[in-house]
Amino acid sequence: MEFKDTQAIYLQIVDWMCDNIVKEKWKSDERIPSVRELGILLEVNPNTVMRAYECLQNQHIIYNKRGLGFFVSEDASVRITERKRTEFIGQVLPEFFRQMKLLGISWEVIHCEFEKLNREEDS
Amino acid sequence: MINCVMMKEIFDICRFKALAWKYYRENMKTILIFLGVMVVVTFMVVCKFNPFRMEYTSLYTGSNYLDRYYGMFAKIFWGLLGFFLLFAASYSFADFMSGKKSFGALLLPASSFEKLLLAILNSTVVVFLLHVAVFYSVAHVACSYKYTGFKEADKIAVAESWSGFSYPVLTSGAEIVHPKVGNVFSVVDRFSESSAYTREVEDGTGVRKERTVYFTPFVVWNLLIMYWLYFVFVFMWGSITFRKRSALLTILVHGLFFLFLGWLVYRVGTVFWKIPREEAMLYGLYFYNTGELVPLSASWLLLLYIVPLTYVGIIWKKLKNKQV
Amino acid sequence: MMIRMNQLDFSYRKKNVFSGLNLTLSEGHVYGLLGKNGAGKSTLLKLMCGLLFPERGEINVMGYLPSARKPAFLSELFFIPEEIYLPDLKMSAYAELLRPFYPRFDRQMLEEYMEEFEVSLDERMSRMSYGQRKKALICLGLACNTRLLVMDEPTNGLDIPSKSHFRCLIASVATKDRCIIISTHQVRDLDNLIDALVVVEESRILVNVTTDRITEKLVFKNLEEDESALFAEESVKGRWGVVVNENGEDSKLDMELFFNAVLQHPEKIRAIFGNDKVND
Numbered sequence A: 001m002e003f004k005d006t007q008a009i010y011l012q013i014v015d016w017m018c019d020n021i022v023k024e025k026w027k028s029d030e031r032i033p034s035v036r037e038l039g040i041l042l043e044v045n046p047n048t049v050m051r052a053y054e055c056l057q058n059q060h061i062i063y064n065k066r067g068l069g070f071f072v073s074e075d076a077s078v079r080i081t082e083r084k085r086t087e088f089i090g091q092v093l094p095e096f097f098r099q100m101k102l103l104g105i106s107w108e109v110i111h112c113e114f115e116k117l118n119r120e121e122d123s
Numbered sequence B: 001m002i003n004c005v006m007m008k009e010i011f012d013i014c015r016f017k018a019l020a021w022k023y024y025r026e027n028m029k030t031i032l033i034f035l036g037v038m039v040v041v042t043f044m045v046v047c048k049f050n051p052f053r054m055e056y057t058s059l060y061t062g063s064n065y066l067d068r069y070y071g072m073f074a075k076i077f078w079g080l081l082g083f084f085l086l087f088a089a090s091y092s093f094a095d096f097m098s099g100k101k102s103f104g105a106l107l108l109p110a111s112s113f114e115k116l117l118l119a120i121l122n123s124t125v126v127v128f129l130l131h132v133a134v135f136y137s138v139a140h141v142a143c144s145y146k147y148t149g150f151k152e153a154d155k156i157a158v159a160e161s162w163s164g165f166s167y168p169v170l171t172s173g174a175e176i177v178h179p180k181v182g183n184v185f186s187v188v189d190r191f192s193e194s195s196a197y198t199r200e201v202e203d204g205t206g207v208r209k210e211r212t213v214y215f216t217p218f219v220v221w222n223l224l225i226m227y228w229l230y231f232v233f234v235f236m237w238g239s240i241t242f243r244k245r246s247a248l249l250t251i252l253v254h255g256l257f258f259l260f261l262g263w264l265v266y267r268v269g270t271v272f273w274k275i276p277r278e279e280a281m282l283y284g285l286y287f288y289n290t291g292e293l294v295p296l297s298a299s300w301l302l303l304l305y306i307v308p309l310t311y312v313g314i315i316w317k318k319l320k321n322k323q324v
Numbered sequence C: 001m002m003i004r005m006n007q008l009d010f011s012y013r014k015k016n017v018f019s020g021l022n023l024t025l026s027e028g029h030v031y032g033l034l035g036k037n038g039a040g041k042s043t044l045l046k047l048m049c050g051l052l053f054p055e056r057g058e059i060n061v062m063g064y065l066p067s068a069r070k071p072a073f074l075s076e077l078f079f080i081p082e083e084i085y086l087p088d089l090k091m092s093a094y095a096e097l098l099r100p101f102y103p104r105f106d107r108q109m110l111e112e113y114m115e116e117f118e119v120s121l122d123e124r125m126s127r128m129s130y131g132q133r134k135k136a137l138i139c140l141g142l143a144c145n146t147r148l149l150v151m152d153e154p155t156n157g158l159d160i161p162s163k164s165h166f167r168c169l170i171a172s173v174a175t176k177d178r179c180i181i182i183s184t185h186q187v188r189d190l191d192n193l194i195d196a197l198v199v200v201e202e203s204r205i206l207v208n209v210t211t212d213r214i215t216e217k218l219v220f221k222n223l224e225e226d227e228s229a230l231f232a233e234e235s236v237k238g239r240w241g242v243v244v245n246e247n248g249e250d251s252k253l254d255m256e257l258f259f260n261a262v263l264q265h266p267e268k269i270r271a272i273f274g275n276d277k278v279n280d
Helices: A009-022 A035-042 A046-058 A076-103 A107-122 B013-026 B028-049 B064-068 B071-090 B100-107 B112-147 B184-190 B217-241 B246-272 B298-320 C041-049 C091-101 C107-116 C130-143 C160-173 C211-217 C255-264 C266-273
Strands: A062-065 A069-072 B156-160 B166-170 B197-202 B208-214 C003-012 C015-025 C029-035 C056-061 C077-080 C148-152 C179-183 C196-201 C204-210 C218-223 C231-235 C238-244
Touching: A009 A046, A009 A076, A035 A046, A035 C160, A046 A062, A046 C211, B013 B028, B013 B112, B013 C091, B028 B071, B028 B112, B071 B112, B071 B217, B071 B246, B100 C077, B112 B217, B112 B298, B217 B246, B217 B298, C003 C041, C015 C041, C015 C196, C015 C204, C029 C041, C029 C255, C041 C056, C041 C077, C041 C148, C041 C179, C077 C130, C091 C107, C091 C130, C107 C130, C107 C160, C130 C148, C130 C160, C196 C211, C196 C255, C204 C211, C204 C255, C204 C266, C211 C218, C211 C266, C218 C255, C231 C255, C238 C255, C255 C266
Parallel strands: C029 C179, C029 C196, C077 C148, C148 C179
Antiparallel strands: A062 A069, B156 B166, B197 B208, C003 C015, C003 C056, C196 C204, C218 C238, C231 C238
């Protein structure tokens, strides 16, 4: 797997795993690869993979069954969307607003573009 | 081969067997080449010096001439053995000295003692057994090739070779007996109790005396073994000390040591054995008395084993401290 | 604690290589040993293995003194040097010859790894190319399942797909009880496998720290023109550099950048990471 320069590896792994869950490659209550298996697959040190798993566990996107491995939580998709929302509002938006201010783009222009996009999608 | 479960520190028979097997399998090619060289060299030497002239065999033990030149067969045997041992000993630790092979050799999970023991066995027992096998095979082949079909003969004359020493030959028209391949270990008989070694010596005052020394077979065997072990260990020491041209450098270094050894024996001889100065000999094997028969005490001689054993100790120490 | 070096002194041909060197390495990590040419990386590895002896100081590896070369110690260590030697045999035969010496040797693993690397078990190793032989030795070393695995420039000579396979293999053998030490110039080859870095320079260890800790304390990102940095380089992407992480930002560790920063500002780096040892 190709990793970007800009983001910590474990976070990129988290994103990739979330994508898999959302795309239903890994379904609810289904077993996901072990830390070691994923390490081999992605060519990443298992300790780093573990960090990603811990992160996802903390957000209750996956859970651990002792002796059996890691499984996708039932409400994983919901939680992922929640997580992405938080990320969007917490990180993407501030940057977006900053750019807006920097380039002097008003809210009306944004609204206009948004409407344009909706119309294109509908047709 | 299964894993050796018990990991003893210094010597483990299972691990040693694995070490030996690995060595032979890995170096099979080199060993076969060495064997091939042994066969070729032995054959060439045997044909050139032709020890199968009937006079060099052990058949005519009654004849003075034949007794005297009896040793030719043995000389070739021991000479070639020395050559092959020198060669093998000089390369015994070549793998450990430097370069790519050395990491694997030093880090192989076996004790230094086991590695040393294998090197010693290879340079002594293995080469010796190979040499005996090769020599006697070649001897039998050369023997049967050259002289089959001849019958008993009884006419012998004496001729002189280019080096000035006389040897018995067959007169023309005589028939030769079917030669046998001799026994090179009969050198033990030569020096054993039943046949004492007698020499006539001048003692400086014009009086000729007879000196007689007895060696028991036990003594002779030990001297033989000890001498060869020393010889081999010296070159093994060279192998673990010098990275290149170890044989040559060993001889150079020991040239001086042999001189020192000679001086040492001379000093020891003159002080402890009250030997007249002009008669102390380099290798300390001959001890003279004033005409009485003195059997050489075997137990004293075994002390000389200290010399080769010291070398082993030094080699072991060097192996343990080898850095690459 | 897997390896501890205490006040190590070592000279080579009258040149002082290490003096007063201290280093502690733990199991459960894949260490990347970095240093400029001639900084002493290979020497350090050889000291760990007992191929070289220190003049002063102590080395303790897995509880043993490496220079004693006890078989029990040697059977828990596998060293893959830069210049490798393999005999003129098939690997399948050679592996059986080595098996008695390594208690946890796993034949099955060897076959799997060789297959992954696309190296034949039944080809005479003398007929293989350098890269193939290197791969074969790596497979053998991994299959011996030793607790300590030391490699000097393992990816040298490996083609691009093989480097990828190598990463997979390292990922699969990196367990909690094992320690893997890789000395390398090609950090990119092992980017995500290394989880701790040791930088050697001028006879001492400049830093010994986990990658997590590095990304905790430092940030690797695009910088402004005038932003001061520990180290930065100009590129098409702008000014890419490393600065102290004041805002708890997350970034991806750029090992080459980090290495350059360590060499340029060793005191600053030391101040940031203190006497961090990689401990569990």
